[in-house]
Amino acid sequence: MTALYFGDSESPLFGVWSQPSNGKDRDHGVVLCPPIAQEHVRTHWALRQVASALCRAGFHTFRFDWFGVGDSAGDLQDATIARWKEDLVGAAQELRDAAGVAAISLVGVRLGATVAALASEEVRPSSIVLWDPVVRGRDYLAGLGAMTRSLLTDPTRFWNVEPSRIAPRAHLVGFDFGEALFSEIERVELAPPAAISRVPVCLLRSSEDPSLTELGASLRDSRPDVTIRDTDLRSHWTNAEYIEEMLLPGDALRALTSFLEGQAL
Amino acid sequence: MLTERVHKFGPDDSLLGIVTLPPRPLLEASAERPFILLLNSGIVHRVGPFGMAVRLARDLAARGYRVLRFDQTGLGDSLPSRGAPISLAKQIVMDGRAAMDFLTTRYEAPGFVVGGLCTGALNAHRICLADERVVGMWMLDGYAYPTRWYYHREVIARRIRAQVSKPISLSEVRRLATRAKEKLVELRAPPPSKAPAGEEDRRTIFYQDWPAIADARSEIEQMLARGVRALFVYTAGWSSFVDARQFDEMFPRLERRDQISVVYYPRADHTYLALEDRDAMFRDVGTFLGTVKPSSTSLLQKKVPS
Numbered sequence: 001m002t003a004l005y006f007g008d009s010e011s012p013l014f015g016v017w018s019q020p021s022n023g024k025d026r027d028h029g030v031v032l033c034p035p036i037a038q039e040h041v042r043t044h045w046a047l048r049q050v051a052s053a054l055c056r057a058g059f060h061t062f063r064f065d066w067f068g069v070g071d072s073a074g075d076l077q078d079a080t081i082a083r084w085k086e087d088l089v090g091a092a093q094e095l096r097d098a099a100g101v102a103a104i105s106l107v108g109v110r111l112g113a114t115v116a117a118l119a120s121e122e123v124r125p126s127s128i129v130l131w132d133p134v135v136r137g138r139d140y141l142a143g144l145g146a147m148t149r150s151l152l153t154d155p156t157r158f159w160n161v162e163p164s165r166i167a168p169r170a171h172l173v174g175f176d177f178g179e180a181l182f183s184e185i186e187r188v189e190l191a192p193p194a195a196i197s198r199v200p201v202c203l204l205r206s207s208e209d210p211s212l213t214e215l216g217a218s219l220r221d222s223r224p225d226v227t228i229r230d231t232d233l234r235s236h237w238t239n240a241e242y243i244e245e246m247l248l249p250g251d252a253l254r255a256l257t258s259f260l261e262g263q264a265l
Numbered sequence: 266m267l268t269e270r271v272h273k274f275g276p277d278d279s280l281l282g283i284v285t286l287p288p289r290p291l292l293e294a295s296a297e298r299p300f301i302l303l304l305n306s307g308i309v310h311r312v313g314p315f316g317m318a319v320r321l322a323r324d325l326a327a328r329g330y331r332v333l334r335f336d337q338t339g340l341g342d343s344l345p346s347r348g349a350p351i352s353l354a355k356q357i358v359m360d361g362r363a364a365m366d367f368l369t370t371r372y373e374a375p376g377f378v379v380g381g382l383c384t385g386a387l388n389a390h391r392i393c394l395a396d397e398r399v400v401g402m403w404m405l406d407g408y409a410y411p412t413r414w415y416y417h418r419e420v421i422a423r424r425i426r427a428q429v430s431k432p433i434s435l436s437e438v439r440r441l442a443t444r445a446k447e448k449l450v451e452l453r454a455p456p457p458s459k460a461p462a463g464e465e466d467r468r469t470i471f472y473q474d475w476p477a478i479a480d481a482r483s484e485i486e487q488m489l490a491r492g493v494r495a496l497f498v499y500t501a502g503w504s505s506f507v508d509a510r511q512f513d514e515m516f517p518r519l520e521r522r523d524q525i526s527v528v529y530y531p532r533a534d535h536t537y538l539a540l541e542d543r544d545a546m547f548r549d550v551g552t553f554l555g556t557v558k559p560s561s562t563s564l565l566q567k568k569v570p571s
Contacts, residue, residue, distance in 0.1 A: 001342070003271045003273070003281055004271060005270070010266070014283075016342060040312075041309060041316065044310045044341065045341075048342065070312050070316070071271075071283055071312065073269065151534075151538055152538065152539065157534045158532070158534050159531070160501050160531050162532070165532075174536075174539075175315060244536065
């Protein structure tokens with residue numbers, strides 16, 4: 001495992017490159033695209049486990065943090081979707097340079113999946129896994145806003161609950177998204193699926209979000225070859241009770257690994 | 266501009282951490298100040314709950330401090346232990362020492378201040394107690410032992426929360442007072458015997474094995490005698506601590522009490538969900554660090570005649 005900062009020296013990104021660990025090298029890299037904000041915190045361990053499983057299956061993996069997220073430089077409120085797309089292009093190039101792999105696939109979670117889909121034309125992956133992607137930005141923000149209000153008025157969390165305590169709309173679950181990024185995410189629409197380039201796609205669902213059901217149906221209509229996996233794992237992205245629970249990948253691990261193995265034969 | 270570097274250190278380079286350095290105008294002076302160590306909170310990786318550790322590291326670096334936030338053995342991106350199983354308490358001390366050894370060699374750190382939240386606070390206590398290179402410590406929701414004030418407040422709060430319309434009867438007051446006295450007798454009882462061998466290894470990482478109050482007092486006094494300065498920050502989200510006055514009830518007539526600062530945030534929750542609460546805590550930690558001397562000068566050593 002090699003941890004490093006890469007990209008622009010003024011605002012470097014944090015990444016972790018891991019090599020195949022089981023004596024088999026598929027000459028194939030997988031870039032893991034995490035969620036942002038508290039979902040990023042919740043999924044760190046899960047994505048480390050995903051990376052380990054993929055390395056055991058013969059893949060090179062590269063986990064990285066977006067600008068303004070995790071260990072990467074910058075503040076979340078200064079991030080833009082365009083910057084994140086550039087980050088992903090840079091991360092994919094970093095893995096290509098470091099590992100010398102012939103092919104790259106993407107695994108994205110939540111908004112990370114959405115950005116991966118939106119950047120797929122530039123990155124040109126050989127396949128892509130969308131794990132509970134954010135389909136409509138406004139729904140995503142509404143869910144975070146509702147959780148924030150719920151948490152701020154939770155008497156088990158605050159001894160002195162102040163019913164009138166209201167966070168600014170861009171302060172979501174302990175993070176300041178900033179007005180500009182908030183507005184930009186609000187306009188995100190993953191549908192129609194034409195936004196996803198013509199590569200093998202796996203939609204991995206660990207949430208009962210209706211928009212994911214719609215996305216699945218839409219993908220099936222336009223992409224008969226799409227792979228859709230519904231996991232037993234429940235990620236509880238919008239349930240305030242789970243906001244500080246670390247996510248374990250459960251059967252999502254096997255589902256995405258087997259999909260990628262099928263793409264990298 | 267702040268600089269951040271990723272480092273591996275410890276046995277077989279198994280520990281991973283991020284060093285945040287101050288901007289260039291403050292960098293030279295920062296070498297004279299203690300290096301800051303930020304510890305994991307529970308099983309959250311080194312970014313901290315709601316990314317708090319990243320924000321705090323950068324805030325402190327902007328104030329002229331060098332900061333390491335790292336994953337202890339088996340957490341985040343650090344590897345699990347490969348050696349013979351040891352207790353979590355011993356492991357965190359080894360991890361802390363490995364971090365300090367690395368920072369002493371690589372950055373010539375003249376001393377250390379250790380800080381953490383929740384289990385991180387407990388671990389800050391362990392590392393500070395075990396290693397004299399630590400000259401300061403802050404605990405976010407650290408030691409909390411119920412006291413008279415705690416029971417007084419708890420009883421009243423329960424009555425208010427229950428929204429009982431009728432006034433409390435005299436008999437009920439007596440019953441509650443008796444209960445509080447019984448609790449105090451329990452508190453004054455000797456600490457339970459040590460856990461059987463091997464039991465500690467089975468405990469989850471969430472479990473906080475705080476020392477008994479008498480042991481905690483003795484350990485605090487040891488640290489203070491060494492010249493350590495300490496900041497104890499409490500939130501109302503920590504149900505066992507209800508008022509800043511509770512600290513002096515827990516540890517009355519503490520020697521060298523002037524080396525300790527206590528802050529209580531009645532509006533904040535345990536992991537600082539609200540950004541304004543977090544900013545207030547950052548300011549208090551920054552102010553506290555200004556009181557910490559850069560290197561350890563043991564008060565006990567000073568007493569030894571030359």
